[in-house]
Amino acid sequence: xxxxxxxxxxxxxxxxxxxxxxxxxxxxxxxxxxxxxxxxxxxxxxxxxxxxxxxxxxxxxxxxxxxxxxxxxxxxxxxxxxxxxxxxxxxxxxxxxxxxxxxxxxxxxxxxxxxxxxxxxxxxxxxxxxxxxxxxxxxxxxxxxxxxxxxxxxxxxxxxxxxxxxxxxxxxxxxxxxxxxxxxxxxxxxxxxxxxxxxxxxxxxxxxxxxxxxxxxxxxxxxxxxxxxxxxxxxxxxxxxxxxxxxxxxxxxxxxxxxxxxxxxxxxxxxxxxxxxxxxxxxxxxxxxxxxxxxxxxxxxxxxxxxxxxxxxxxxxxxxxxxxxxxxxxxxxxxxxxxxxxxxxxxxxxxxxxxxxxxxxxxxxxxxxxxxxxxxxxxxxxxxxxxxxxxxxxxxxxxxxx
Numbered sequence: 001x002x003x004x005x006x007x008x009x010x011x012x013x014x015x016x017x018x019x020x021x022x023x024x025x026x027x028x029x030x031x032x033x034x035x036x037x038x039x040x041x042x043x044x045x046x047x048x049x050x051x052x053x054x055x056x057x058x059x060x061x062x063x064x065x066x067x068x069x070x071x072x073x074x075x076x077x078x079x080x081x082x083x084x085x086x087x088x089x090x091x092x093x094x095x096x097x098x099x100x101x102x103x104x105x106x107x108x109x110x111x112x113x114x115x116x117x118x119x120x121x122x123x124x125x126x127x128x129x130x131x132x133x134x135x136x137x138x139x140x141x142x143x144x145x146x147x148x149x150x151x152x153x154x155x156x157x158x159x160x161x162x163x164x165x166x167x168x169x170x171x172x173x174x175x176x177x178x179x180x181x182x183x184x185x186x187x188x189x190x191x192x193x194x195x196x197x198x199x200x201x202x203x204x205x206x207x208x209x210x211x212x213x214x215x216x217x218x219x220x221x222x223x224x225x226x227x228x229x230x231x232x233x234x235x236x237x238x239x240x241x242x243x244x245x246x247x248x249x250x251x252x253x254x255x256x257x258x259x260x261x262x263x264x265x266x267x268x269x270x271x272x273x274x275x276x277x278x279x280x281x282x283x284x285x286x287x288x289x290x291x292x293x294x295x296x297x298x299x300x301x302x303x304x305x306x307x308x309x310x311x312x313x314x315x316x317x318x319x320x321x322x323x324x325x326x327x328x329x330x331x332x333x334x335x336x337x338x339x340x341x342x343x344x345x346x347x348x349x350x351x352x353x354x355x356x357x358x359x360x361x362x363x364x365x366x367x368x369x370x371x372x373x374x375x376x377x378x379x380x381x382x383x384x385x386x387x388x389x390x391x392x393x394x395x396x397x398x399x400x401x402x
Contacts, residue, residue: 060370064362066375071105078108108386116187118188122190130159147202156230171242174242174246175246193254198227198231199256217267249296251296251318252297265304270308270312274312303322323377339372344376362396374396
């Protein structure tokens with residue numbers, strides 16, 4: 001009789017707990033439905049882990065925060081299950097799906113990843129500017145009608161971009177993700193750098209020779225500046241509205257920066273990156289956001305520009321794997337936080353090699369307790385083993401906590 005009583009009590013307790021959890025989940029779903037992508041500021045759960053935000057602002061931390069470029073995506077089996085047969089941009093535009101994919105690495109590497117980055121793409125800005133972009137399986141992005149002459153460009157320059165309307169789906173995905181994260185880790189928003197986006201818009205996709213982009217800046221420099229300025233204007237608004245939607249930290253990917261000479265980088269990339277760093281905080285104040293939102297710039301391959309990038313207005317400069325961290329630390333002179341820079345290819349190595357390389361990296365950046373964020377020198381590959389990445393993150397925590 002007593003056993004039956006205790007069993008009944010236990011069942012009732014479990015049912016009450018399940019009911020309570022369901023109620024909380026329903027409340028969360030209602031909140032997600034109520035809040036649109038661009039009026040959500042101030043309605044989010046309090047942060048439980050602000051390590052990356054503190055490190056980005058230059059504060060002392062107990063260990064270096066960890067996240068990985070392209071941490072959500074093709075190397076995870078759960079990504080393919082959720083994406084199913086949708087094409088890439090269909091997946092990005094579905095707020096529920098994009099939100100789920102964003103959270104997948106946080107869930108898989110719980111306690112090891114210190115930030116989420118919204119699942120999207122840098123090429124949404126050219127799309128918002130009226131250009132058609134396709135993602136071809138096995139080939140990457142493709143512009144059916146790239147900009148090849150001044151007449152093509154004029155159409156883009158004349159196109160009136162309504163960022164809130166054109167990229168509404170991105171803001172909804174950010175808001176939804178921020179609520180679902182429930183303060184577990186901060187959420188990244190991002191965009192492509194102006195020069196990098198210009199490359200895609202003129203080349204029609206990725207390139208090895210950069211023939212058309214180089215033709216533009218050398219044959220039509222004034223028109224190139226007009227295009228870069230238009231991209232910059234859209235990028236500033238897009239980044240700002242991502243913060244309104246719920247992003248807590250921002251990164252600008254100038255992925256093709258290293259394809260410019262140092263002279264051309266100073267003319268066709270750096271001024272526009274500086275504009276973004278200067279204008280986004282001002283735009284956020286106009287939108288009623290007074291808190292400091294850390295901003296990161298990643299100009300891959302632009303080794304000659306590190307000193308200038310460290311005084312470009314960004315809080316963090318991300319480094320690719322070609323940099324010797326010790327040299328980067330010397331050049332930086334403690335002006336900004338540095339991020340990076342393990343070669344992603346190390347993930348194909350043994351555990352012993354991964355441990356060795358992680359130790360070398362963290363020590364070279366000064367031990368990780370100040371002005372440092374762990375990351376790869378670029379993104380994950382589709383062929384990587386998720387368990388190996390887990391080991392990498394565990395070693396970053398173990399070594400970085402010493």
